Amino acid sequence: MKNLVVYFSLEGNTKLIAEIIAKELNADIMELRTKKEFPKKGLKKYFWASKSVIFRENPILINKYIDLNQYDNIFLGSPIWVGTYASPFNTFIRDYKIYNRNIGLFACSGGGSTKKCFDEFKKMLKWNNFVGEIEFVGPLKVDKEKNIKSIKQWIKGLNI
Ligand SMILES: Cc1cc2nc3c(=O)[nH]c(=O)nc-3n(C[C@H](O)[C@H](O)[C@H](O)COP(=O)(O)O)c2cc1C
Numbered sequence: 001m002k003n004l005v006v007y008f009s010l011e012g013n014t015k016l017i018a019e020i021i022a023k024e025l026n027a028d029i030m031e032l033r034t035k036k037e038f039p040k041k042g043l044k045k046y047f048w049a050s051k052s053v054i055f056r057e058n059p060i061l062i063n064k065y066i067d068l069n070q071y072d073n074i075f076l077g078s079p080i081w082v083g084t085y086a087s088p089f090n091t092f093i094r095d096y097k098i099y100n101r102n103i104g105l106f107a108c109s110g111g112g113s114t115k116k117c118f119d120e121f122k123k124m125l126k127w128n129n130f131v132g133e134i135e136f137v138g139p140l141k142v143d144k145e146k147n148i149k150s151i152k153q154w155i156k157g158l159n160i
Pocket of ligand 1: 008009010011012013014015045046047049050078079080081082083084108109110111112113137138139
């Protein structure tokens with residue numbers, strides 16, 4: 001079984017979780033990188049990222065193309081932006097035609113709901129088999145050991 005973790009992270013939280021999942025599963029990892037970087041600080045951070053979600057923008061990705069068909073299980077991880085996934089995933093979903101894969105979802109929030117984010121992923125990628133989802137609240141600030149433990153437990157419970 002070949003595994004891939006695809007994630008976007010502005011401030012490092014989703015990156016932290018993505019790296020733990022990749023390590024646990026011996027997975028390849030792909031960080032979505034946009035041509036124009038989103039500001040990481042202050043009001044600009046909220047303005048540009050929110051605008052990008054609200055207007056359903058497709059920020060240009062500069063990642064090297066990879067063939068997703070070689071992976072059995074694909075894990076997608078995003079921060080919650082305005083209630084849903086970060087806009088770089090709009091581009092990813094548009095550009096990579098993903099069918100018949102097992103997909104696990106993870107998201108990092110500031111404490112709000114991740115339901116809409118997971119529902120939208122499932123709607124946009126409906127020709128796949130969703131195996132599980134897990135959420136974290138600002139994991140950079142909490143105990144890393146606790147996160148590793150919950151990820152291990154989650155992975156164990158997945159039907160993959
Ligand atoms: C533009 C923007 C919008 C956000 N909207 C939400 C939200 O709707 N609900 C929420 O719980 N957190 C929201 N957050 C907080 C992030 O989801 C949270 O800080 C997350 O851990 C960041 O992940 P990252 O470090 O991987 O970028 C928002 C953050 C940004 C920058």
